[in-house]
Amino acid sequence: MKKVAKTKLAELFSAMAAWGKLYVPAVSDGIVNFVPWQEGLTVALTALNVLVPPKKFFFPQTETVLSYEMGEDLQLEDFACRAGERAILFAARPCDVASFAMMDKVYLDEPLDEAYRRRRENTTVIALGCSEPDEACFCRSFDIDATKAPGADVLAIDIGQELVLVAQTEKGERLISVLNGLLSEATSGDENRVKDEQEKNEGRYVTSVNLRGMMEKLDGMFAADYWEQLYKRCIGCGTCTFLCPTCHCFDLQEYAAGRRGERIRCWDACMFADFTQMAGGHNPRPSQKERVRQRFMHKLNYFPHQHGDYACVGCGRCVRKCPVNLDILEVIQEVGGAVDGL
Amino acid sequence: MAAVIGWRKKDFWWQSPVVFLEDPAAAHRLVWDPFTVYSPVKFLLEWQASCAAKVGIFVKGCDSRGINRLLQDKRLERERVVVYGVPCGGKADAEKIRASFPAKGIKDVTLLGEQLVLTVGDREVRVAAEAYLLDKCLTCRHPNPVVYDKLLWEEVLPRQRADESRFARVQAVASLATEERFFYWQRQFERCIRCFACRNTCPACNCRVCIFDQAEPRWLGKANDPADTLNYHIIRAFHVAGRCFECGECERICPAGVPLQELNRKLIKDINEAYGDYEAGLDATDQPPLGTYRGEDPAGFDES
Amino acid sequence: MPVVNERFEPLIVAFCCNWCSYAGADLAGISRMSYASNVRIIRVPCSSRVNPGFIIRAFQxxxxxxxxxxxxxxxxxxxxxxxxxxxxxxxxKQMIEYLGIEPQRFQVRWISGSEGAKFAMVMNSVAEEIRLLGPNRKLRDVR
Amino acid sequence: MKITTDKVNSNLVREVEEVSGQKVSACFQCGKCSGGCPVVLTMDVLPHQVLRYAQLGLVDELLHCKTLWICASCQTCDSRCPRNVDIPKVIEALRLLVLRNKGGNYLHPNDLSEKVRRNAPQQGLVSAFRKFAK
Amino acid sequence: MRYSYYPGCTLKTMAKIYEDTALSTAKALGLNLTEIKEWQCCGALYPLNTEEIFSFFSPVRALLQARAGGEDKLLTLCAGCYNVFKRTNKAVREDGELRRKINDYLEDDYIGEVEVVHYLEVLKNDVGFAFLAERVKKKLTGRKLAPYYGCLLLKPWAEMDLDDVENPTIFENFLTALGATVVDYPYKTECCGSYLSMANEDIASAAVGRILVSAYKNGAEAFVVACPLCKYNLEEYQKELFAAGREPQLKLPVVYFTEILAEALAL
Amino acid sequence: MKRIGVFICWCGSNIAGTVDIDKVAAAAGTMNGVVYVDQNKYTCSEIGQAMIKDAIKEYKLDRVVIAACSPRMHENTFRKTVESAGLNPYYLEIANIREQCSWVHKDKEAGTAKAISLIRTAVAKAAMNEALFAVEMPITRRALVIGGGIAGIQAALDIADTGFEVDLVEREPSLGGRMAQLDKTFPTLDCSACILTPKMVDVAQHEKIRLFTYAEVEKVEGYLGNFTVTIRHRARSVDLQKCTGCGECLAKCPAKVASEFEEGLVQRRAIYTPFPQAVPNKPAIDRAHCRFFTTGKCKVCQKVCPADAIDYEMEDRLLTNGYGAIVVATGFDTHKLNDYGEYAYGKHPDVLTSLEFERLLNASGPTGGKILRPSDGKAPKTVAFIQCVGSRDKAKGNSYCAKICCMYTAKHAILLSEKVPGSKAFVFYIDVRTAGKDYEEFYTRAYEECGASYIKGNVSKVFPEGEKLLVRGVDVLSGALVELLVDMVVLAVSVDARADAKELAKKLAVTVNEHKFFTEAHPKLRPVDTQTAGIFLAGVCQGPKDIPETVAQASAAAVKVAAIFSKQSLLSNPTVAEVEQKLCSGDMSCMAVCPYGAISEQVVEERRGREMVTRKIARVNVALCQGCGACTVACRPGAINLKGFTNQQILAEVDAICL
Known part of the structure; x- marks a missing residue:
């Protein structure tokens, strides 16, 4: 277990940036996002969730997957091999770190997504424990401990004047060893403080939901009237899906220019009217009702059926950002999961 | 009336979403509090398309202009809506409150005249409301509904400085040098996640099929390319030019905090200066400025 | 400051109405007035046919x-x-200027069918103004 | 009096236009102002000539004319002007150009006659000093 | 009917009779006039240039006082005040730039809410000449009166909007209602020389001479006016013309319309 | 994939001189969809055209791009070529590599590069071209002329003389209009009635003209070639079939009202013919003033009528007819003088308008052609004529020049000198405008020979002064003040558009300018057309004019009508707007910007879930649409597209240029 004084963080970041591309949370016009670190940047250590979840580092909002040129014959270039830059993601919150596991289930399973795999492999994730979850945070409901992040390569815990760093994987060890000169050994007092933090965690939530039986309950609800009522106020924007750390749908688009062209993969949202629009004009999800149903069924029924986990980590982004306050908390409560603390 | 559209309270103190009440017995669920800000007006489109019955709707000053917006765009059958006008002294900004009070401790927030009454833990705190209102409400010129069948209570006075502050931000940005302006906007649009919440929330964006959602021709790339983001925002602003009635919802609900109202207001300012003052949403029968012309109109470009 | 060896030649898309400006371009041609070759004309029936979407697309x-x-x-x-x-x-135009695009990049002119000389002059001056600005990067797709 | 290029382009004309808010070029010399002016008989430069001079840049000549001190601002002229030119405003602007110069005051309290001092209503005195002195 | 009332400088001094008769007749007609608090001179003249922002403060303050008093209408008597207030009010209402500038200097914002009226206007619109005729106790039958408008009541017409600028009738109808014989004469709207008489008596004298002759030729026995300065000019220069033995040698009394009204109401 | 053929023209050395044709041809061969490339010295020649036809057949081309001169030159030629090879003519696209390239660029390399780019653009567009078809529309060969003044009369006669049917609608009980009110006409001083009356009679007697007096246009629908117009025939209360025009009734009618024709100078009866030479010379009952209609008692006219022609029961009738074209000739109103109190009009009887003065001059007028003062019946010795009353006055009147006043005032001055010996005319003017054949000479005559004094300066005020009128003004040329004592004042009143011009414009779907004069399609090149095809303008309803101009425009309008009628049928323009139902929101933004009224609302039925529902969307009338495309931009969702210039085509062009 290592530690670093917060006053020394700038040096630490500098060293990390020298080793790989470093992303840190920072505030711009009141909005927190991960941005490439640069000298002089103020890192937002106390901000909880960044706006756009870090899934974007493995599954970018827009990426070119191949390009082609028509000449005598067709020339193709596959971009997946380029997705291998060494990177460090600093201060990912435990809920977001938990989301990586969900994404892995989709993209590291067959058919394997090479670009995703390379990015995942080349990125060292440093999680930062949350000492004070927000009222809309309900990660605890998904058995996520905001002071622990088992999926991270390194876990950082804020103990006041210093950050304690715990390497949890080989990748993490490697990074720590690179940074060793700037770190000092944590004392047993520090270790106690970390333990203390972790023990207090349970009591810090104000919001939590009970998901027992949720998946089964939804099994019979595809044709339920419930959706009829729910969808009416959905405006069909992509805020919830784009901000969701576990949403992973994409669209493939062609960008043709004469005899050259590119195929681009970009995020898509099941809330959009054209999400399942087919070329002939037919849409199997013709109204917002089917789309809203799809979103929640996917998160709380289809995904757990398929992968064993709910596709939600309780980060609360959709709760905070949905313009019409139509969020997964509401659905879980209304469908019948017990709700504590609300 | 088959239903009324109003607001209800949800889990958190800052959540007062729109609700469709079909059961008169559930009328007690309707609320009017500092967070009943989201406009219910656009939901009328889907309602009228799917149901022949009459519907009641509660509208604030800004929402009522949305009604006129839809009427002028021939998207609403007025006789099938009963409009309850609610004069509005402004809505609270949860972020501003959060910045001064521990969010988790807040139990209740109410507006009492020009005061905001917060129940924080067991304490009751009273503060001047103005400091905690949404920015858009501070520049609101029409707090009273401009169209309604029944007014719920007496009209309120518009805020004193609403007129002057209306274009303050626009002027500040316009006074920057070209390159500075570009960087300013680049920084703003960089955050745009292309969720289309601004469009989907806007009563002036009421096309059945938005031009950006069409595949052939595809006017807007789906990739989040900076130029395409700019394309989207330019054309969105252009499509509401002369039609935007300044409800400010696009900017308020933008998850990424893009100051869209600055762009809308810039166009309003330009149009007012060039073609005479026009406020959209006050009259459902006239012609928006880009749908008409005068021979002696000035040109905003070198005509030589 | 990098030394510019080759003169930058801008690409300019011109939407010309069929009845006046396109005729003006024809007259410039018939009168053998030479002007910058950077201009590509798209014929439209009327300037009111020009959708701002076309303009932004050209820049993109x-x-x-x-x-x-x-x-x-x-x-x-x-x-x-x-x-x-x-x-x-x-x-x-006022909007895109407000967004920080150089005003010279997007221009609107009135050119009648009898103004061949004006057509040539406008093409030259627009080409020169844009040449001085350098390539459009602000509105261009990143590719 | 001579019209020259620099006179026609004079800044003074622009200043008169700015202070008065009137466009002197709008006048097409119909003379309706002069014909109806109740105090025109004692003027050396008639109201329509004021505008003509201004159009031609002969502002110096205007600054020395009696007309400036004769116009009663009764607005009869502008109420009939087909070109919407408010001549009293133009004359006011010229008067201000004079008054703002040192020693430009036209009326001094000592100039008032005994009768005026004794009988004149305050309204008249206030008006006169607002017009004729700074 | 309730009004805020602005007297103005001259009505408390030289034209006291104007105010006295106005107030007494108003009372008799059931009009409730409340003098506004803390007024000062309106400035006497409306600024005819684009630069004088300060000249607006006094009238706007008075309008604010009127608003504070709770009445919608501000009643004026002196034609000068009426002119200044009506034009100022219109300018504040319609010129946003000017409004902003003025309000930047004032404690309270004013946007032109108050309506400025002249007593004659009130008699015509709120009291009604027909009603007035009924209330007349002493008909002025046989009295040949020449209404004299001067310039400030009517001009500029686009701003004053009281009556037809060339052929007004409000004064005539008022006098007719009192039973008097109205003398029509072409010079009734010609300027009396206004403040020029303070500095340039010859001009005023000439102007008054024309008005006098015209009224006299058409049979007038007295002038009826609504402006202290008109009254002063018409009276003083008649005297002078008479004394100097110059034509015309006339002596037509000049009275305020309120005096005539008081007489007719037998007050 | 389309099969596109590219044909590159050398145009002799015109193109080949500055463009490397071989290089261009090679580049064209690599373009998307291009299967065939050829070049020719003169593509527009018969050989060149034959080559295109052969290639279309041989290589099964389905789109053709010709790189040659401007499409404004040979587009039609080549469309026919392509059509004769069995392709739709709109499958053709032209790359203008002559006017836009070889002729304006001297550098061969740059020229060649640009030519390639232009061809690529045309190829990209051609790939998106679709077959377009013109629609054939029948023509109703009957014209409607609205207004029976000199303009309407002339237009009706000219159309009828070409052999086509004409209906002439006049609101008043008689033809004649303003010209009938005039005495003499400038600059020849011939008698207005003498030249007008025969034309009125011609109209009444023409076998191709149907005359409807006391009638108004109620409703207009349709488009060029096929208008449907409803005409309201107001109840005249006199049976025109029975009435002999004997005039018995006119003398006996007890109800009197100011005569409109005599400008109110005298009175007419409630049953009246407007003037002695009226056509038809049969009376009408003015029900608003008729004693029977106002009180229920009288019927004197019915009693005295020997022909039993009075019919109090008569009602307005609405009749609907089809027309192929419409001529609007509704004339003007004189300016109302309410805002000109300074001239004492209406206050003093000897202050007259010019049209009133005209009636005093007229031999059939109230004074039998003698100029007499209305106040005392004496001949005026001095008359002041005041010009520009209501004209050139942006403060209180019309900002424009009424155009005819300078000339008719010169005429009045001349006639005054002739009719009142020893008299003197004073003309107050701002500028004298005499642009017209023999006009300047006529004006010269007024002041040189007839002694009129012209004073530059407008009158400021007119006062009654004893029995005379005092006219105050200034002579701006000398700076001298003017005070004239005159016997009469004549005001040259301005010309206004008809008060109800806007309502008629709305019915006709044409526009008026800010002064309510009807707007011509083009101020220089289409001064007789409106922007609505098939509707033409004649006379002052389009803007101030004198008689010769009015007559010329009327004849021009007649030719325009005859030109339409002489065609077998009309072909619609295929490049028109079309609406895509599923995209159209029905907000009708398109309708607001359409200058032709070609867009209307229609109700469509469509499926929504399992139900059929109806909703409103826009509809384009292809006969009215001229293909400007203004609607396509007003339409935010892009639901309205312009055939031949579709969004897809233009975007493809943009993309191709920017490669």
Whole structure:
């Protein structure tokens, strides 16, 4: 277990940036996002969730997957091999770190997504424990401990004047060893403080939901009237899906220019009217009702059926950002999961 | 009336979403509090398309202009809506409150005249409301509904400085040098996640099929390319030019905090200066400025 | 400052109304007036046919400048089309300037069918102004 | 009096236009102002000539004319002007150009006659000093 | 009917009779006039240039006082005040730039809510000449009166909007209602020389001479006016013309319309 | 994939001189969809055209791109070529590599590069071209002329003389209009009635003209070639079939009202013919003033009528007819003088308008052609004529020049000198405008020979002064003040558009300018057309004019009508707007910007879930649409597209240029 004084963080970041591309949370016009670190940047250590979840580092909002040129014959270039830059993601919150596991289930399973795999492999994730979850945070409901992040390569815990760093994987060890000169050994007092933090965690939530039986309950609800009522106020924007750390749908688009062209993969949202629009004009999800149903069924029924986990980590982004306050908390409560603390 | 559209309270103190009440017995669920800000007006489109019955709707000053917006765009059958006008002294900004009070401790927030009454833990705190209102409400010129069948209570006075502050931000940005302006906007649009919440929330964006959602021709790339983001925002602003009635919802609900109202207001300012003052949403029968012309109109470009 | 060896040659897309400005271009041709070869004309029936979407698209695809040319106000072949053009493109132009795009990149001019010389002159001046600005990067797709 | 290029382009004309808010070029010399002016008989430069001079840049000549001190601002002229030119405003602007110069005051309290001092209503005195002195 | 009332400088001094008769007749007609608090001179003249922002403060303050008093209408008597207030009010209402500038200097914002009226206007619109005729106790039958408008009541017409600028009738109808014989004469709207008489008596004298002759030729026995300065000019220069033995040698009394009204109401 | 053929023209050395044709041809061969490339010295020649036809057949081309001169030159030629090879003519696209390239660029390399780019653009567009078809529309060969003044009369006669049917609608009980009110006409001083009356009679007697007096246009629908117009025939209360025009009734009618024709100078009866030479010379009952209609008692006219022609029961009738074209000739109103109190009009009887003065001059007028003062019946010795009353006055009147006043005032001055010996005319003017054949000479005559004094300066005020009128003004040329004592004042009143011009414009779907004069399609090149095809303008309803101009414009309008009627049928323009139902929101933004009224609302039925529902969307009338495309931009969702210039085509062009 290592530690670093917060006053020394700038040096630490500098060293990390020298080793790989470093992303840190920072505030711009009141909005927190991960941005490439640069000298002089103020890192937002106390901000909880960044706006756009870090899934974007493995599954970018827009990426070119191949390009082609028509000449005598067709020339193709596959971009997946380029997705291998060494990177460090600093201060990912435990809920977001938990989301990586969900994404892995989709993209590291067959058919394997090479670009995703390379990015995942080349990125060292440093999680930062949350000492004070927000009222809309309900990660605890998904058995996520905001002071622990088992999926991270390194876990950082804020103990006041210093950050304690715990390497949890080989990748993490490697990074720590690179940074060793700037770190000092944590004392047993520090270790106690970390333990203390972790023990207090349970009591810090104000919001939590009970998901027992949720998946089964939804099994019979595809044709339920419930959706009829729910969808009416959905405006069909992509805020919830784009901000969701576990949403992973994409669209493939062609960008043709004469005899050259590119195929681009970009995020898509099941809330959009054209999400399942087919070329002939037919849409199997013709109204917002089917789309809203799809979103929640996917998160709380289809995904757990398929992968064993709910596709939600309780980060609360959709709760905070949905313009019409139509969020997964509401659905879980209304469908019948017990709700504590609300 | 088959239903009324109003607001209800949800889990958190800052959540007062729109609700469709079909059961008169559930009328007690309707609320009017500092967070009943989201406009219910656009939901009328889907309602009228799917149901022949009459519907009641509660509208604030800004929402009522949305009604006129839809009427002028021939998207609403007025006789099938009963409009309850609610004069509005402004809505609270949860972020501003959060910045001064521990969010988790807040139990209740109410507006009492020009005061905001917060129940924080067991304490009751009273503060001047103005400091905690949404920015858009501070520049609101029409707090009273401009169209309604029944007014719920007496009209309120518009805020004193609403007129002057209306274009303050626009002027500040316009006074920057070209390159500075570009960087300013680049920084703003960089955050745009292309969720289309601004469009989907806007009563002036009421096309059945938005031009950006069409595949052939595809006017807007789906990739989040900076130029395409700019394309989207330019054309969105252009499509509401002369039609935007300044409800400010696009900017308020933008998850990424893009100051869209600055762009809308810039166009309003330009149009007012060039073609005479026009406020959209006050009259459902006239012609928006880009749908008409005068021979002696000035040109905003070198005509030589 | 890098030394510019080769003169930058901008690409300019010009939307010309069929009745005045396109005729003006023809007259410039018939009169053998030479002007900058950077201009590519798209013929439209009336300047009011020019959708701002076309203009932005041109910039996205790499045009360094866009020009819309129509009949003089009051002389529109379709009576009132260019009055609408004037309002629309005034709004558009002022908006994109506000967003930090150089005003010279997007221009609107009135050129009648008898103004061949004016057509040539406008093409030259627009090309020169944009040449000085350098390539359009702000509105161009990243590719 | 001579009209020259620099006179026609004079800044003074622009200043008169700015202070008065009137466009002197709008006048087409119909003379309706002069014909109806109740105090025109004692003027050396008639109201329509004021505008003509201004159009031609002969502002110096205007600054020395009696007309400036004769116009009663009764607005009869502008109420009939087909070109919407408010001549009293133009004359006011010229008067201000004079008054703002040192020693430009036209009326001094000592100039008032005994009768005026004794009988004149305050309204008249206030008006006169607002017009004729700074 | 309730009004805020602005007297103005001259009505408390030289034209006291104007105010006295106005107030007494108003009372008799059931009009409730409340003098506004803390007024000062309106400035006497409306600024005819684009630069004088300060000249607006006094009238706007008075309008604010009127608003504070709770009445919608501000009643004026002196034609000068009426002119200044009506034009100022219109300018504040319609010129946003000016409004902003003025309000920047004032404690309270004013946007032109108060309506400025002249007593004659009130008699015509709120009281009604027909009603007035009924209330007349002493008909002025046989009295040949020449209404004299001067310039400030009517001009500029686009701003004053009281009556037809060339052929007004409000004064005539008022006098007719009192039973008097109205003398029509072409010079009734010609300027009396206004403040020029303070500095340039010859001009005023000439102007008054024309008005006098015209009224006299058409049979007038007295002038009826609504402005202290008109009254002063018409009276003083008649005297002078008479004394100097110059034509015309006339002596037509000049009275305020309120005096005539008081007489007719037998107050 | 399309099969596109590219044909590159050398145009002799015109193109080949500055463009490397071989290089261009090679580049064209690599373009998307291009399967065939050829070049020719002169593509527009018969050989060149034959080559295109052969290639279309041989290589099964389905789109053709010709790189040659401007499409404004040979587009039609080549469309026919392509059509004769069995392709739709709109499958053709032209790359203008002559006017836009070889002729304006001297550098061969740059020229070649640009030519390639232009061809690529045309190829990209051609790939998106679709077959377009013109629609054939029948023509109703009957014209409607609205207004029976000199303009309407002339237009009706000229159309009828070409052999086509004409209906002439006049609101008043008689033809004649303003010209009938005039005495003499400038600059020849011939008698207005003498030249007008025969034309009125011609109209009444023409076998191709149907005359409807006391009638108004109620409703207009349709488009060029096929208008449907409803005409309201107001109840005249006199049976025109029975009435002999004997005039018995006119003398006996007890109800009197100011005569409109005599400008109110005298009175007419409630049953009246407007003037002695009226056509038809049969009376009408003015029900608003008729004693029977106002009180229920009288019927004197019915009693005295020997022909039993009075019919109090008569009602307005609405009749609907089809027309192929419409001529609007509704004339003007004189300016109302309410805002000109300074001239004492209406206050003093000897202050007259010019049209009133005209009636005093007229031999059939109230004074039998003698100029007499209305106040005392004496001949005026001095008359002041005041010009520009209501004209050139942006403060209180019309900002424009009424155009005819300078000339008719010169005429009045001349006639005054002739009719009142020893009299003197004073003309107050701002500028004298005499642009017209023999006009300047006529004006010269007024002041040189007839002694009129012209004073530059407008009158400021007119006062009654004893029995005379005092006219105050200034002579701006000398700076001298003017005070004239005159016997009469004549005001040259301005010309206004008809008060109800806007309502008629709305019915006709044409526009008016800010002064309510009807707007011509083009101020220089189409001064007789409106922007609505098939509707033409004649006379002052379009803007101030004198008689010769009015007559010329009327004849021009007649030719325009005859030109339409002489065609077998009309072909619609295929490049028109079309609406895509599923995209159209029905907000009708398109309708607001359409200058032709070609867009209307229609109700469509469509499926929504399992139900059929109806909703409103826009509809384009292809006969009215002229293909400007203004609507396509007003339409935010892009639901309305312009055939031949579709969004897809233009975007393809943009993309191709920017490669």
């Amino acid at each position: 695809r790499g045009a360094d400048g866009v020009l819309v040319a129509g009949c003089h106000p009051g002389d529109c072949h379709y009576h009132s089309g260019n009055f609408f053009t004037r309002r629309r493109l005034t709004v558009l």
